[in-house]
Amino acid sequence: MTQTLIAALADAKWTFSTRRVDCGLVAGTDTNFAAARPGDLILAQVDSLGQHKRVQLTTGRPSFIYPGDMIVLACGARYAPDQFEGLAEIDPAGADLLAGGGCIGRLVARNERIKSATRLLPMARLLDAAGMPLNLDRFALPATGRGPDIPVIFVLGTAMNSGKTLATAQLSLGLRRAGYKVAALKGTGTGAFGDFNEYADTGAHWVADFTDAGMVTTYREPLERVKQGLDLLLCHAADRGCDIAVMEVADGLFQRETGALVADPWLKQRMSGLVFACGDAVAAAGGVAELARHGLRPDALTGILSCSPMAVAEAEAATGVAVLRKSDLADPAEANVFALRAGAGSRQAA
């Protein structure tokens, strides 16, 4: 049975979150799903289609899925108020496709506006030659031996879909146009290639996310683990010659890990600049006030808010913080302001 399943791996759809995995290390399987922990590799069969009708492949393209398809994903939790909340638990009788990037777990809550999760039949947990479960953390980037000594512009926001990813991409574009080698990084969230590809399309010198640090999701991961992952990405950005990093922190300020990061001295120590994305003026005022409670003040507001001149005027009046449109962030003259403030100009000249 094990050999049959291993043979099936060759034709299986390996999802984005598994892109760093060395498939050649798979030497066995088990069905001890009760022991599965976040990041363990799971071979599953599509049972019935729900919200996700496609998965994201390691090759960077989406693939339609059909009942009976075999897919490889990682056990993980999910935090997505617009979609699902899920836990890193595998029920042998049936599990849920929590994210198209390749996250399997147990659905615990669903946004009323979307369908139920696509159902999966767990077939096997993937093991190495020693019989140990293969986990994403084994395939994380190696330690670099240097510190995370690179200016970082963080991008925070009020919630999912407030404009953080666009802001991260456009600021990366502006910095690249200004002549900087930029690392565009997704610090937290659940693995998916949408944001990753959007960053890469800007011509950023290096693009990475938390899956490169060995996590399929940062949701429900210990804060220390999340911070270690972020530092690992920053170390690699510095090691690869980047002048500056733009790092998106997923979801809203009240989300579990984001809130913990905002409250942690780590963020202020690493921060060379801060952009806050939000949808309207009241959200802007609330976000700026919440950040102030932690001793933080954004250098700029952006997001859906910036599309409305009236909302911009209200937000600027309420907060005293400039609102930047996506075209502003992509403007090298504007991006250079962030870089100079962060001290990246001297790194670039050196």
Added chain:
Amino acid sequence: MHQADIRTFITTNTVASPAGSLSARVIRPADLSGEPPVVALHGISRNADELVTLFAPEAHSSGRIVIVPHFAEARWPHFQRPCRAARPDQALLALLNHLAVIDPALAGPVDLFGHSGGAQLAHRFAMLYPNRVGRLHLAAAGWYCLPDTSMAYPYGLGADKTPDSLTWARRHAQALATYLRLSVHVYVGTADDGRDEALRQNTKLDQLQGRTRIDRAAHYVDRFRAAARAQGIAPDISLTRLPGVAHDVGQALRHDNLAAHITQNSILRFSAVS
């Protein structure tokens, strides 16, 4: 590609940018000194050919790469200052970024020379991207953007109620201290005292900066020094009056070998340097 002399080659490069395309001649001597490239910006006569002729021998003797952009009139009716209507700064940045990719010798800050309208763009570019500039050489600018927040852009760095004014003020504010630390050399001919058609003339500008390029150069140097000292920065700016030189880039660059002084970073020995 053609040969300027036996060991100096001139290539033409054209790059696209969000603001429009820009071409430039790159004068590359065979033996490089390792000094940063010099970028030479033409004025409204768009005499890039003349700049190539004037700088090619100096590139050869100094071992420095000289880049001569050409802002073609059809695409760049206005190129002297970044504004809503035209972003020559973006095109120049795209050019420098492109050249740095294809030739490592062209990476890093450049020395920037501009004459007349080219001097206007040169100092305004440097105010936005001071980290991309080594030395700044400004010859016979018609007028200047003063490092003074009490007046709105483009005369100064403050804001008024015009569209985008706050945007430009914000962009300049962060870069100002770095700009004021640059080594800046201002040149003007002693015969460049006419109020010709090319000189921007209005009552406000005359009152603020003076009536001639000579007055305005002197005023700019004074204001630069004052702004630097106000920020605790020791200003490194000089004003050189070129005896008998009119508003003519050829005359200016040939005068006492100014082109060689620019490419060789040597000190002018005119008594009129202040």
